[in-house]
Amino acid sequence: xxxxxxxxxxxxxxxxxxxxxxxxxxxxxxxxxxxxxxxxxxxxxxxxxxxxxxxxxxxxxxxxxxxxxxxxxxxxxxxxxxxxxxxxxxxxxxxxxxxxxxxxxxxxxxxxxxxxxxxxxxxxxxxxxxxxxxxxxxxxxxxxxxxxxxxxxxxxxxxxxxxxxxxxxxxxxxxxxxxxxxxxxxxxxxxxxxxxxxxxxxxxxxxxxxxxxxxxxxxxxxxxxxxxxxxxxxxxxxxxxxxxxxxxxxxxxxxxxxxxxxxxxxxxxxxxxxxxxxxxxxxxxxxxxxxxxxxxxxxxxxxxxxxxxxxxxxxxxxxxxxxxxxxxxxxxxxxxxxxxxxxxxxxxxxxxxxxxxxxxxxxxxxxxx
Amino acid sequence: xxxxxxxxxxxxxxxxxxxxxxxxxxxxxxxxxxxxxxxxxxxxxxxxxxxxxxxxxxxxxxxxxxxxxxxxxxxxxxxxxxxxxxxxxxxxxxxxxxxxxxxxxxxxxxxxxxxxxxxxxxxxxxxxxxxxxxxxxxxxxxxxxxxxxxxxxxxxxxxxxxxxxxxxxxxxxxxxxxxxxxxxxxxxxxxxxxxxxxxxxxxxxxxxxxxxxxxxxxxxxxxxxxxxxxxxxxxxxxxxxxxxxxxxxxxxxxxxxxxxxxxxxxxxxxxxxxxxxxxxxxxxxxx
Numbered sequence: 001x002x003x004x005x006x007x008x009x010x011x012x013x014x015x016x017x018x019x020x021x022x023x024x025x026x027x028x029x030x031x032x033x034x035x036x037x038x039x040x041x042x043x044x045x046x047x048x049x050x051x052x053x054x055x056x057x058x059x060x061x062x063x064x065x066x067x068x069x070x071x072x073x074x075x076x077x078x079x080x081x082x083x084x085x086x087x088x089x090x091x092x093x094x095x096x097x098x099x100x101x102x103x104x105x106x107x108x109x110x111x112x113x114x115x116x117x118x119x120x121x122x123x124x125x126x127x128x129x130x131x132x133x134x135x136x137x138x139x140x141x142x143x144x145x146x147x148x149x150x151x152x153x154x155x156x157x158x159x160x161x162x163x164x165x166x167x168x169x170x171x172x173x174x175x176x177x178x179x180x181x182x183x184x185x186x187x188x189x190x191x192x193x194x195x196x197x198x199x200x201x202x203x204x205x206x207x208x209x210x211x212x213x214x215x216x217x218x219x220x221x222x223x224x225x226x227x228x229x230x231x232x233x234x235x236x237x238x239x240x241x242x243x244x245x246x247x248x249x250x251x252x253x254x255x256x257x258x259x260x261x262x263x264x265x266x267x268x269x270x271x272x273x274x275x276x277x278x279x280x281x282x283x284x285x286x287x288x289x290x291x292x293x294x295x296x297x298x299x300x301x302x303x304x305x306x307x308x309x310x311x312x313x314x315x316x317x318x319x320x321x322x323x324x325x326x327x328x329x330x331x332x333x334x335x336x337x338x339x340x341x342x343x344x345x346x347x348x349x350x351x352x353x354x355x356x357x358x359x360x361x362x363x364x365x366x367x368x369x
Numbered sequence: 370x371x372x373x374x375x376x377x378x379x380x381x382x383x384x385x386x387x388x389x390x391x392x393x394x395x396x397x398x399x400x401x402x403x404x405x406x407x408x409x410x411x412x413x414x415x416x417x418x419x420x421x422x423x424x425x426x427x428x429x430x431x432x433x434x435x436x437x438x439x440x441x442x443x444x445x446x447x448x449x450x451x452x453x454x455x456x457x458x459x460x461x462x463x464x465x466x467x468x469x470x471x472x473x474x475x476x477x478x479x480x481x482x483x484x485x486x487x488x489x490x491x492x493x494x495x496x497x498x499x500x501x502x503x504x505x506x507x508x509x510x511x512x513x514x515x516x517x518x519x520x521x522x523x524x525x526x527x528x529x530x531x532x533x534x535x536x537x538x539x540x541x542x543x544x545x546x547x548x549x550x551x552x553x554x555x556x557x558x559x560x561x562x563x564x565x566x567x568x569x570x571x572x573x574x575x576x577x578x579x580x581x582x583x584x585x586x587x588x589x590x591x592x593x594x595x596x597x598x599x600x601x602x603x604x605x606x607x608x609x610x611x612x613x614x615x616x617x618x619x620x621x622x623x624x625x626x627x628x629x630x631x632x633x634x635x636x637x638x639x640x641x642x643x644x645x646x647x648x649x650x651x652x653x654x655x656x
Contacts, residue, residue, distance in 0.1 A: 065549055085552050092553045098546035102568045102648035111564075115555030144654040152654065163554060 014041040015075045015166040015199050017062070022071035024057050031057040033223045035071070039201065039216070044193050046202045046210040049220035050246070055203045057223075059169055062201065064088055075166055086115075091160030091168045091198075095175060097152050099144045105131075105155050106140040112163035130158040133192065150181045157192070167199040174209065186212055207247050211235060219243045240367040241291045249364070250339050251299065253292040257365075260286050264360055267292055272334050277309040278363040291366050296327065296341040298362040301348065302355040310358040314338070316348050330356055402623040410620050419624040429608065429625065433632060436604040439592075440585045443521050447528035448578050454529075455536035460545050469537055475530040480523060484594040487522050488514050519595030520602045524588060528581050535577040539570050543652055572649040579640035583633040605629035 017039040024032040032054040039045045047055035060066040062073055064085025072079050080088055100108050106127060113123045131137060134154040144152060153173060160168060170189075174182045190213055193200055204210055210217050211231045219226045219234060219242070227239040238244035241252065253274070259266035260280065267276045267290075276292065284290060302311070314330040317337070321327075325341045328348060332338075338356055348354065407415045423429040454472055458465045475483055491497050491513040498510035513519060543566060551561040589606040596602030605625055613622035 063549070063553055085549075086555050086557055088553070089555075090553055092550065094546045094550060096544065096546060097654075098544060098550040099654055100547060100551075100565055101650060101652055101654045111551065111556075112554035115560070143650070145651065147654075159550075159554070 014197060016041045016077075017167055017199060017201070018072075018074045018077070019058070019062075020072040020074070022058065022061065022073065023069045024054075024061060024066060025069045030223050032061075035220075035223075035225050037218060037225065037228065039199060041199055042197045044200045044202065044213060044215045046204060046214040046217045047220060048204060048207060048210040048217050048246070049226075050205055052222075053220040054223040055220050056171060058220075059171055059201065059203050062167075063090055063092055063169055089163070089166045091163060091165030093153075093156045093160050093168075093170045093173045095172045097156040097173075099152055099155055099159070101144050104141050104143055105136060105147070108144065108155055109158045109162050112159065116163065126162055127158075130162045133161075133195075134158045134188075149177055150185065153177060153185060157189075161192075161196065161198070165198070167201065168196075170200065170202045172204055173202075175204070175206075182209075189213060219246060221246075238364070238366055240369055241293075244291070244293050244364065244366045248295070249293040250296050251294045254368075255290070255292070257284060257286050257288050257290060265365070267365075272336060274312075274336070276358060276363070277360045278365060279360050281365055284365050289368055291368060292363050293366055294358055294363045296339040297325065298359065299338060299340040300357040300359065301328070301330070301340055301342060302357050303348075303352075306355065306357065310360060312338075312356040312358070314354055314356055316350050316352045316354060319346060319348070319350055321346060330354060403627060405620050406624040406627050408620055410618055419620055422621070423624050423628060429621075432603055432605050432608045432625065433628070435601070436586055436588075436629075437632070439517065439520060439602060439604065440524065440582065440588065443524040444528055444578065444582045444585055447525055447532055447581065448574075450525070451529045451532035451536055452574065455533050455540050458537075459540040459543075469533070473530050473534040473537075475526050476534060480527060480590045481594065483526055484519075484523055484591050487519060487526075487595050491519070491522065514595050516597045517601040519597075520588065520591045523591035523595055524585055527591075528585060531584070532577055532581050536574065539573045539577070543569055568648050569652040571647045572644050575640055575644040579637050579644075582640065583637055586629060586633050586636070605632075 017037075019035055019037040022032055022035040022037075023030065035054075035058060037045075047058060049055050057066065061068050064080075064083070068081065073081055075088075100111065103111070109127045109130060110123055113126060118126070127140075131140065134157055136151065136154055136158065139147065139151065144155065147155065153176075156173070173189075174185055177185060186209065193213075202210075202213060211234075214231055216228065217231055217234045218228045221242045227234060227243045229237075234243065235247055238247055238249065245252070253267075253269050253276070254271070255267055255269035255274075257265045258268045258275075261277075263280050264277050265280055265284070265286070267278055268274070269276075278292060312332055314332045316328050317331045318329040319326055322341075325343050326346050326348075328340045328342065330338045330340055340356065342348070406419050407417065409416055409418055451472075454468065458468050478486075489495055491511075493510035493512065497513070498507075501507045502510065513522065547565055547569070548561050551565045552558070556564065586604075587606055588604050589610065592598055592602040592604045592607050598607045605628070609622045609625040609629070612618045612625060
């Protein structure tokens with residue numbers, strides 16, 4: 001019942017965000033290059049990438065701290081480039097929370113309402129409402145320094161949503177919490193987003209966080225958008241080497257698709273002319289320069305007799321027990337190594353001669369760029 | 370628990386070498402001086418004569434007003450200038466080092482060199498007046514040296530340098546995200562300054578202001594060299610020096626010094642009372 005009411009309060013406020021050919025240059029370095037992005041109303045969009053990839057720069061431009069060198073930002077089709085940041089109606093949660101140390105929890109949360117000249121009783125009501133939502137009841141009169149990291153994080157969140165912003169921006173809000181709290185806050189954020197139905201842009205370098213929270217992910221590298229897609233899409237079909245690598249794929253082989261036979265490609269590595277068979281996909285054709293990648297847990301170690309394609313002779317050189325599985329490094333005669341994860345505790349010994357099987361159906365073809 | 374107490378005791382041993390010069394060079398002369406104010410020259414009996422003389426003879430009590438009349442307006446102007454400059458160059462900015470360096474540079478010169486500079490620049494035939502006369506702004510040169518204004522200028526130059534050197538660090542300590550958070554919540558630049566930035570630097574700014582104020586109450590060389598020590602810039606130290614070195618009345622000299630000390634403490638008290646009315650905690654909360 002209460003949740004329905006809350007939802008009513010916030011809906012109708014949500015906004016579709018568009019970035020059109022957004023570019024930001026600092027002197028001769030380009031922080032963001034030609035980024036185009038559409039974020040639907042109510043979407044939870046994550047900008048994912050390593051530090052320095054331009055994700056925070058995009059956030060700063062949306063917020064209004066930085067002015068784009070070229071390109072446009074629009075809310076519901078209306079360009080906002082030239083609107084002062086104080087009038088953009090954006091809720092922002094900073095990485096270090098940026099809470100006002102000289103104000104109490106209540107005053108911090110009410111700040112945005114004071115700026116909007118919300119009448120006193122209404123202000124109290126709305127602050128109490130969000131305090132309940134982020135579970136800070138009873139801490140209204142504390143000063144910020146007397147709160148734990150997790151509580152501070154929630155004050156920052158409450159301060160951002162109490163103004164009923166058009167969009168919510170979060171800049172690595174969980175990066176300063178310990179692992180357990182991070183998971184807890186992740187669940188809370190998810191719930192909150194569902195309740196508020198507010199367009200959210202979330203910046204992180206943690207792919208697990210991105211996959212768990214988002215309805216859509218934008219992967220960035222060196223100022224350029226690499227791929228935009230739903231979490232499963234990013235995870236299952238990374239477009240290029242960078243995305244695959246960043247999202248956790250391993251065992252990359254660089255080479256060329258040289259032939260096609262019975263619905264399968266024949267692939268040859270550039271370095272050592274190793275030939276492998278992979279299942280055909282619709283995006284590539286013979287002659288393409290590509291990477292093959294296969295996850296360590298998708299590789300099989302074969303000890304008995306087996307014949308056919310994609311069998312490689314090797315020797316186990318290291319083993320690393322990681323709890324649910326054991327990770328092995330298998331080296332071929334020419335020095336090339338593969339990472340293999342096998343369930344269970346140490347089934348093979350270092351020095352053992354084994355065969356590796358790369359299932360053509362489990363190998364992924366990704367672009368170089 | 371015991372270890373903590375033990376460590377504290379050892380701390381005092383470290384403290385001892387600095388305590389000795391403090392006692393010998395500061396506390397003893399201060400106490401000796403204090404006793405001397407209750408004695409007359411050449412006698413050892415206790416009397417209030419010096420204080421009565423100080424507070425009834427305008428030659429002495431005028432110094433209180435003359436000093437404050439000179440120093441308080443000067444320090445307020447210094448505060449405004451130093452604050453403005455350092456607020457402008459806060460955070461990352463191109464040319465920040467040069468502006469800060471030029472502002473703080475006078476501190477390395479000391480007051481006598483600054484006084485000489487003021488004389489050659491602001492005297493009736495100096496650059497300042499020559500330029501103003503040549504471009505036709507004034508007919509007669511401004512009289513800016515050997516009077517109130519000469520000392521005033523000297524105080525301003527040094528005071529701005531001193532306060533700015535402290536303000537640079539204070540201002541950079543404020544997380545720029547705080548201002549951005551306020552702006553994103555709908556605050557204008559002015560409201561952001563008034564409700565977020567200023568309350569956070571206020572207490573440190575007032576501490577530096579108080580320190581500068583009590584330092585400038587002890588002005589001497591600028592009052593003598595570029596001021597008019599016979600009347601307008603007859604500050605506490607000018608009179609104390611005169612009593613000690615010309616009249617050899619050390620008792621009266623000490624009395625002047627004690628009154629000056631009390632004036633400084635009273636002013637310090639006023640500034641700190643004002644300071645306490647605002648936020649005085651840390652400007653950072655991030656854990």
